[in-house]
Amino acid sequence: MIDAEKHVVPGARDVRDVLAKDPIVRVLGSRLANPVVLGLVAFAIVLVTIVFGPSSDTRFIYTAF
């Protein structure tokens, strides 16, 4: 059983505060806030989709999104 009291983030007023103090969210947030990193991540997603996509992707929307 999870003890909710032990998981309270000190000083957090709502879920945004909790996320802001979460270390993973903070690292991801700071990285993705950089437009170059964000663009390269999108590029990697597109490449992986193209290379590993299914052969049935004769539809543009299916492949790209």
Added chain:
Amino acid sequence: MPLLRNLGLAALVLVAALGVTDVAFLRAVPSPPRLGTNFSSAFLHLEIERLRREEPRTVFLGDSVLWGYALRPSESAPALLAAGGLRDANFAFEGGSPANTYAMLELLLASGVRPARVVFNVNQKTFNVADSAYATLHPSVAPLARPLLRPADAALLEPGAADDSLSAQLDREAGALWHLYAMRADVREMLFGDIDAAHALHAALEVASGAKARADARDAPTTERFEGSYDLAPLGTGNVSVHYLALTVAALRDAHIPAVAILTPTNHALLHPYVDTPQYAGNLAYVRRLIERSGARVVDLDRAFAPAEFLDNDHLTAAGNRRLARRLATELADP
């Protein structure tokens, strides 16, 4: 506003990275020994452009028999001839037929390719109205070649399925601008040896588990399976494949391109009830006369191979392809 600016910058980075990748891809994409099972119009166009820039080669046209069905690309007869020193290019593909051979030839000639010689196979089963490729162009050949056909010739073919949906339009637009996207099917086949990663994994698992061997044994070709594959009605000019074969040999003659037509090896032992008949022999002779009238050379391989050299009704084993390559090497060395 900073959010929008950042997203705009990210989009620019994405487009720039895709652009650089596309340029590098076009320079690096290899030229395989044959077209893939699922080749795209964009890849076909690229291969034709490469062929146009090279010294004239012997060009192979035709169907899966010359393509090298169920074999590795290096095991097909044209690849073996290339390994032996012949400067050739294999533009045969799975699902070929006289109409597709003519469409590919017209596409090559219209693109400025000047073959040193054209070798093509003529398969008796493709004169059958029931054959899937009888009056149908390959979906990746049709967009490039259909506009080159005379309207009266094009009218003999099945109309292509016009897809004007938003998705299809976006697909065409993206493919026109973005080569990697347009050739994604070719990239997957080059990387995985299958139409995509999932199929390659599935095939590997089937081999490892023995399921493929069991399926092959279960699906071994039987005579009954080919009932109806060969139409024994007398051939005439009303047959679409005859019409396109006549166009092919006439185009080769008019372009002064030496041509060799192979009458496709046929497994007579397997197909005995359907092909060992006077009607089949008559149709074979009709095709032979039609080709020879145009001045092309005919290499009759209809009965040239033993049953053990076939995978099924007409596709040759690796050993069969080796013998086909030796036979063609002799024929092509003869001026």
